Amino acid sequence: MIELQDVVRDYGGRRVVDRVSLAIPEGAFCALVGSSGAGKSTTLKMINRLLAPTAGRIRIGGEDVSTLAPETLRRSIGYVIQSVGLFPHWTVADNIATVPRLLAWPRPRIAARVAELLELLRLDPGTYRDKYPHELSGGQQQRVGVARALAADPGILLMDEPFGALDPITRGALESELGLIQQQARKTIVFVTHDIDMALRLADLVVIMHEGRIAQQGTPLEVLEHPADDFVRAFIGSDEIGLKLLTVRRVGDRVRPGIVVSGDPLAPAATLTEALSQMVVRRTDRIPVRDPSGAVTGSVGLSDLLR
């Protein structure tokens, strides 16, 4: 649990972060969203004490971070930045081993962990372990950046627009892999982005920031169904709110049991966008849905999307 309580940060006479209060439950994926200068990165950097709050309190697991040694605190928190910041004079393996080395893990344990992480981030250990950062593509560098952040198995991962500089395809792939990693390892992730769609797709907790303040926080569904004000409505894109609602709702919640039709079934976790897309592709208004065991026991129709 990460708690921010009335956190303020002034910079050069300007209030960059203004009385931000936030509770991020353990294992949650929290997206800090907003345009440039909204104070999201500043908020993030106060969590691992790269910046000190002007006022307010930040607690992790109940402990005030200002009472912890900054180095100890940071070694227990994964940190990924947009410009990656791999150490150019170290190999991929050395880069990933950074924090385990700082924590003085035994050598064989570090080597095993490096191999495990390279596998997790889909980089073949034999090929990539001994390469230098400049030999990798942008996407591969950021995979190593994520692996480095995960190396000492921290409970918390802070990510500052980690995939912002990557092409859309690479970014999409990394985002969905991050989603999987988060679900498997139950990390608490705080993710800074200006991409509201990404936030709605992956986050449990969406925090929309505007001019240093939190404009709204809630689940993606709450934010879409009840935008707090005109800024939030404009930011999430008022023209497309309906379509975005389809992307955060699941087929499983709209299925009509008993009405079975033929065709390839959708999983209950599929989004309503996928269902709508399949209806358009198959030129039908009803798509079969399977239950978690795999049996087709119902379907979802066009009118079910609108309920």
Next chain:
Amino acid sequence: MSVRQNRGMVALIGTAAALALLLFLMPALGPLFAWGFPDVEPPIYRFASFPQVFLAHLTIVAASSLASIAAALLLGVFVTRPAGREFRALLGALAAIGQSIPPVAVLAIAVPVLGYGLWPTFLALAIYGFLPIVANVIAGIESVPVAVREAAEGMGFSPFQILRSVELPLALPVILAGVRTSVVINIGTATIGSTVGAVTLGTPIISGLVGDKLPYVIEGASVVALFAIAADLGFEQIGRRLRVRAE
């Protein structure tokens, strides 16, 4: 090893060999100089042997360079820390002044205080060689990408660990380039130490100038020139090796 690297290595070995030959076989060149300069007797400078003079020259350049390097590292690192940032401009100005005062002037000022011989020469060389090194220490440390430093800090490196594991290794090639410039310049400059009684390769040169014996000047100058070229080629090899390792 690439062809170019090979060539650099061959040039280094060749120059060093030529230098050694010249040092040890100088007396054998006596007939050559006697033929060219029949009026000069003896044709080869003889008050000290060339290997001895060379060793003294090497020692004084090495010692003053080590002092310059130590001071430049210490001060260069200091002014790139948050605590020392405000002294950065001052240090730059001081180093520039040090570079702009001719070493001869330093000798003139230092002799009344330090006496004749080794020490005024050491001081003049250390001051003169300081600027190229400290400028590159600062430039090298400041060339470390902001993202790399931020990542290191975010991972939980202590400030000292950032300096030791990130900043200095990444700045090393740039620092080495400064050391190379400084050392090569001072190999030449050290000769003026002989005007205040230090034994250097300038000793035969000064003696030749004073006694109107041109062969002594040629002998001393050719050894200094070969020494400077060999040192330059040597640093080039070290620098190349560093770059290969970093890439």
